[in-house]
Amino acid sequence: MVTRVASPSAARKPAPRRPKKSMPAAPPRYPHPPDERMSKVDTAWLRMDNQANLMQIIGVWQLAPGVKYAAVCERIENTLVRYDRFRQCAVQDATGASWVADPGFDLAHHVVREKLPRSASGDEQRALQDRVAELAGQRLDRARPLWRFHLIEDYTGPDGVRGSAMILRLHHCIADGVALIGVTLSMVDGGAPPAEPAATAQDAVPQGAQAWVVETLLNPFTHLAVKALDALGDGAARSLGRLNPAGQGPGLEQGVEAGVKASLDMARLLLQVATDSAALALMPDDSPTRLKGKSGGIKKVAWCPPIPLDEVRAVAKALGCSLNDVLLSCMAGALGEYLKSQGDDVAGQEIRAMVPVNLRPQEPSLRLGNHFGLAPLLLPIGMVNPVERLYEVRRRMAALKGSYQPLLAFGLLAVAGLLPKPAQDMMLGIFSKKTTAVMTNVPGPREKLRFCGATLEQSMFWVPQSGDVGLGVSILSYGGGVQFGVITDSALCPEPQRIIDEVAPEFARLAMVTLMLPWDGE
Structure with a gap:
């Protein structure tokens, strides 16, 4: 008689499958900032790009000794991108623009490595100037936050000292030069939010x-001018049909009354703008x-x-x-x-x-x-x-x-x-x-100043x-x-x-x- 011995796998019955627990989604690496309406003044700068002049602030840092890409990314990740504006896209619509979180924000897109063309000794600065000029004429990607840094890890300055250079590009709609200088200074070694004018040395x-x-x-x-510009934009929005929809809030009669008032307000502001335009136009043309x-x-x-x-x-x-x-x-x-x-x-x-x-x-x-x-x-x-x-x-x-x-x-x-x-x-x-x-x-x-352990030898913008x-x-x-x-x-x-x-x-x-x-x- 032949005795069959069951294999261990056959002797054990498969255990019933337990339902998989849903794993909690990992939090995003960069928290999504809330969407917000762009001010009318910043919207103006966003819309002012043309073929001859792009509304971007461009700067160049020269550092010695050199800095590495990983260190620069880590520094920017812990400083610059903590400002919501640097993780938001500028999205235009019929009546203005909004700051909208970039759901796929990737620091690698905004901090990139570059190499300058090989040049004769002593001509490296000319090569750097050519690259700065080239980037000054390139549009920033409107589908992403409007800034980008270009790191040249190996750069030899006119004094013969080897180091690095970094070209910074930021659209003017993000901020003016004073604010951006404060933001970039927060990136340096030991950097902190800049002191306000009242606390600045005389x-x-x-x-x-x-x-x-x-x-x-x-x-x-200042505040009067900014409020006037905001009112102009709001009036234009209302006059373009952004009255309360039917069945929501005040009726059509109230909506028409509000529209007429907004149009009158806008007319007064446009009249003031026309008066100011005439005053500026009276200046003689330049030489x-x-x-x-x-x-x-x-x-x-x-x-x-x-x-x-x-x-x-x-x-x-x-x-x-x-x-x-x-x-x-x-x-x-x-x-x-x-x-x-x-x-x-x-x-x-x-x-x-x-x-x-x-x-x-x-x-x-x-x-x-x-x-x-x-x-x-x-x-x-x-x-x-x-x-x-x-x-x-x-x-x-x-x-x-x-x-x-x-x-x-x-x-x-x-x-x-x-x-x-x-x-x-x-x-x-x-x-x-x-x-x-x-x-x-x-x-x-x-x-x-010092940045990632190197001395910021020269800065220009x-x-x-x-x-x-x-x-x-x-x-x-x-x-x-x-x-x-x-x-x-x-x-x-x-x-x-x-x-x-x-x-x-x-x-x-x-x-x-x-x-x-x-x-x-x-």
Whole structure:
């Protein structure tokens, strides 16, 4: 008799299957911020992109020694993306725009590695400038949050020191330059939310136009102007049919009454805008130099080595002027010398530059968004005598003290982004005819900062130009030096380095004349 022995698997009956417990979904790596309506002023900047000028702030950091991609990503993840705005997309609709959470936010899309083309020793800065210029003309992806950082891990600066460089791009609708500087400074080693103006050291407060225009003119009007722009946008929304739907809330009669009131409010505001437009249009057109004309959209950038800040301060004190007066006068001289080198006659010529003016109230919390006006400043590029030119700049800065034009320019530029495209183009066309350049002057930290263990050796940035304005000038004091940077449209100025190369000689001439003046035995 054969005895069959059951196998262990046959001897055991399969255990009944237990229902699987549903595992809780893992929380998202980055919490989704709530959706929110974009302010009308920020909407204006979102809509102002055109083929010639993109509304993005672009900057470049030079670091030594080098930093690694993983460390940079970790730092940005723990600082920058904690601000909701950097995890939100800008979504437009018929009546404006909203900040909407990006459900697939991926830091790897916003922080990318780059390599510069191989270049001869000593030409690395030119390669970096070319890449900055190229990125200045590239649109940010509208399907994602509107910012991107480009890390070049291996970069050798003009001094021969090996390190890294990082190019930063952020759309102007996220925030203005003051807020973005505060945000990026929170990224540095030991960084914290920036101190508000009330807690800032006196010598770090913006000088010249940026100081007294804010104190005496623009601050009292800031909230009124922003509310007016918001009201304009809300009125437009209602007039476009966003009354209460039938069967919900007030009836049709109340809806019509509300619509009529909104239309009247909008009409009053549009009348005020028209009045302001006429006032701005009465300014004479800017000098027809080669720096004005039709922009082509291809950018060029250049910057110079820092000028010692103590030397600039000494000249300013000796001549009884502000640092701002000295720096703007040197820039005016450099522009004049550049134009003369191109064969242009600049005798008696002047060009108008729009100077952004901070309108932020003194408050303890950091707010993003745009809160600034524009002060129009005529630069006497045809004056050869450096001291005469300096005092003329000082006089013109003082003359701006009682002007309402900064507020008008602020309102017109913001409203332009909310109007239909033909009206927007017309308003920006008027603005372009009156302006040759946008010029910023920002005081930064006295001591050099550190980022991911490396020293931030140099920092430069540019704000965008609107319409067909083809010249942007940035002046930044940082780490004991003052650095000048220029961004141009290649159709108007294909070699901005030739402008920058004139800045240091202009300051040297001013300093030399200052030393030659009689000082009563001092």
